[in-house]
Structure formats: structure tokens, C-alpha cells
Amino acid sequence: LEPWEKVLVDSEVYPETVHGQIACVECHLGDDTAEEKAVAHEGLIHNPSNEPEATCGECHPNVVEVNDQNLHITLEGYHVMLDARSRVGAQDELQTMFNNHCNDCHSSCGECHVSQPDLVGGGLVSGHMFNRTPSMTQNCTACHGSRIGNEFLGKHEGLKPDVHFSQGRMTCVDCHDGAQMHGESSQCQDCHTTPPSSEVPPKDHMYGGVQQPRCETCHVNQSLGDDGIRMHEQHSGDLSCEVCHSIEYTSCDGCHVAISETTGNPFYATDGSYLSFAIGKNPLKSYDRPYEYVTLRHVPVDHESFAFYGDNLLENFEALPTWKYTTPHNIQRVTPQAETCIACHTNPDLFLTSDKVAPEEFEANLFVIVGEDELPTLDDLRGDPRDAARDSLLGNSVDNTQDNTESADSALSDSSTDSQSDNN
């Protein structure tokens, strides 16, 4: 946005809105009687919602009071990961590093509902109108762009956008509701006003706590495996939806941060980003995420990521995997790995095997690597009483002769396609 564009207030509609009836100085301070720009801007608060209790909280106390659960504000996920990997006594150095490099990812109320986030240069989104629903491109993907935005909108060359966007014209808020964006109360009875009630541990990082959103909320039949699609019947319990329904997504390597010697500004450098697809063991297996296998994304943390701030700060680097649980936002109905059973059951390339993990990160990823003996094989497809035809095709040839593989592939493909058509 041009500088003037960033601060141009809509003169026609905004004054008629509820927020337009609040004097500017009520939130922004400054002097609204002065005629000199410098005097008028004296003491001006650029983003009043950085102090939400005194501004937004006046009318929206229910939202502001759960700010301590709001990951957009607390950035708790960073702290959880840093605490797990760091050594005792490294907190001060890491806090300095965090303030210099990570804290910008903080987002206030206004940076979603009024202006673009400061991280991307700020500027009013629509003439100071308070948008109940943030703009997908000017707010959400302005920050969550390099991975989520590019995947969802199909900006990677040769890769389709997420079907929820291309077919459903859905935006972020269609799945990520206000409660998730704003944080949620840890008290069940705040929403469920009737007994029983109990305390739920607060969400301390993006994949903590209750899984929200979850595909199963809309795709109930598919999650129960009663939609007539055999793959759902077989795998709805042990594979996350993304294992079959996502395509290649971005992974990053080797992020290092430092303060520039020439300008004194903080900066980062990453070794590179690349498209990858890796199925691995679920590092966050729980009642809420029971899957055996999930998609994994490589995150750019490195033993020496914060070396500028001190030696051996990440002494417990191995405490967490560098191939992390991920939910790529490029969901497709048909993907190469799910086109047929054999597309996955004879394809070790899809899996995070030990040869794909950097030796210095091997220990950190021990629990997500898929062992050679755990890779799905043709044998796994045999003996299913529901499909005699398939047994007959595979029965004589566990030796993987090309002919038989192709025949089985085609048989299963037909079966799968039929089921999907029926479903439609």
C-alpha cells in the first residue's frame, strides 16, 4: 500500500458505523483540535489494540479476557518449543533472541480486524472499517503466506490449490472460527452451561489440546468409513486425512538469526525451502490425534540457529523432531498416493525413512522415522475377505511381477472410482 493509502479513512461509510461514532482520540490519543500535523500526532498511539483491555476490551470483554489463551497474542507455541530444546540457564539469551526475531509475529486485534499486520507493513484494509471477518489475503496469509497461503491458493508451480478454495471458495475462517483465533477459555462451563464440567489444559501450541478445526467435523461419513470408499473404511483410524489427501508442501532448512553488523537490524537467513511430501509416525499421538501416520514437514530449526546469542543454547535439540506434525493446506480429492492402494503400498519414497533424515538430526527424529520393516507392502493388501478378486490377483504373486501389480492396481482403482462415484 502507498503511504497515504495506509491511513486514508473512508469518509462515507465508516462514520456511520458503530466504531465510527467513537472519537479518534478516544483510542489513538493525540490532539484532535490541533491543525499542525506534528502537534495533532503528539502522543499518538498507532495501534491502540496493543493495549486491548483499555480499548477493544471496553466493549468486547469476552474476547479480550481469553487473550492469555490466544496464540496470536501469546506466541506460546514458540516458547514451548524453545523451552523443550534449550538448556537450563539459556532463557535470558533466548528471550533476547525471541524479542529481536520472533516477537513480530504477535498479532493484535486491530492487525486482523482493521489493518494489515505490522509485520507486512501495516495499513488500513478498508478505510478503517472494522471487519468482523479478516481478509484472507491482507490479513491471514499476509503472515501465514509462505507455507499455508501458497499451498491453499495454489501458488506453487504445477500444484493445484486446495480443493476447499478452488471448489468450495472457502476462506480461512470457514474452518478456523473465532473461538480458535481468539483463544478459548480453559473452563468448559463457559460454553457448556450445564454439568458436567471440568478443566481442559489450555492450548500451548498450534497442535496442542483439542484438534480444531478437524476434517471430520464436516466429513463425518468419511471419518467413520461408511461412505462406501474402501480406503476410508480401511484407514480412517490409522492415517490422518492429509496422508492421503494432500500433495507436496514446503519444508525449510537451516534458519539462523543474528543482528546485522552494518545496520544493527535483526535478520534471518534460511538455507532453503523446497517442496516435499513425507509420511511419518505421529509425534503427537493422543486421544484427539490417534493416527499412526501423519504428514511431516521439516522445520528450519538447527543446532546452531541461535548461536549468535550464545553457545549451545539448544542443548536439548533432540527433545523434539525437526520433521514436525503438519496439516498441509492443499487438500485434493484425488492425489497420487491415494489413487490406488498400490500407489502407496509399493512406494517407500512417500515415507520418511532414515535415509531422508540428516545424520545430525537423526536422534531428534527417531520416533517419527518409518522403519524399513514398517513400510506398507503388497502383502498388507492380501487376505481381505471383502475382495476375492483382489486376492486372486495378488495371491499368486507376492513376487511383484509387473503384470500382476498393474492388474491389481487397475482393479483397485476401478473399485475406488466406483465407490467415489457412488458417493457423489
Place this chain on the structure above:
Amino acid sequence: VKYFTGRLDQAARLIFEVKKESTLKQIRNQGSTWLYYLILLLAVPALLAGLAGCAGNEASSTGNDDVSEVSEVALEPTAAPATPTDEAIATADSEEVIVAEAVEPSTCFDCHTDKDLLIATADPEEEVISENEGEG
């Protein structure tokens, strides 16, 4: 307390919806009455203008003033003011005036709704050269 507050809220919404629906029905039923008033509103000034025309030039000018007043009143609520200053000047009892009463006109608005003024008074932007490398 929350439970009952929620219930009360639901009840209030229900009453509001019912009332809104019944008001709409009334309007639909009274459609012909509205039409009658509309015709009357247009016909009376026209009649007055016609009579004034017959009565002579002097009386004619008075009649035309009446017409223009009626037109202004009809247009005012829908005409959006170009600037807050215009809004403050407006004298009709429209929604805009209510807003103007709630918020004192300020120099903030005068500048921040004027694109040309903002361009003219903008501070030169500091060019920040990013030293970041790779995707963030």
C-alpha cells in the same frame, strides 16, 4: 446466572424475530395504503404548482419553492455527504446528523479522509533494506 442470561437473550431474539415478521406482514397488507399516500404526496404539490401557475408569476414562484423543498427532504437521507465537513453542515434530521452530534468534528477526520492532503503531507518513507535471506 449465565444460563438464565442466555435463555433471556434467546427469548429476546425470538420476540424480535416475531415482531419483525409481523411488521413485515403489516407492511405487505398495507401496501395499497402506502401507495395511496405516495400518490397523494406527489399529486398535492403538483396540484399546488398548477394552481399557482394559473394565479400568476408571483404565486408561481412560491409554488416552485414548495416543490424543491419536498424534493430535498426526499433526497437528503440517501445522499451521502462527500466529506465530514459537509456532513456537519447538513441540517436535516438524518442519521448523519445524529452521528455528527455524537462525535465532534475533528481535524483527524479532515485530513485522514482527504487523499490529496495525505499525499501532500506524507512523511518520506524510510527505505528499509531487508537483510533477510531465504524464505521466512
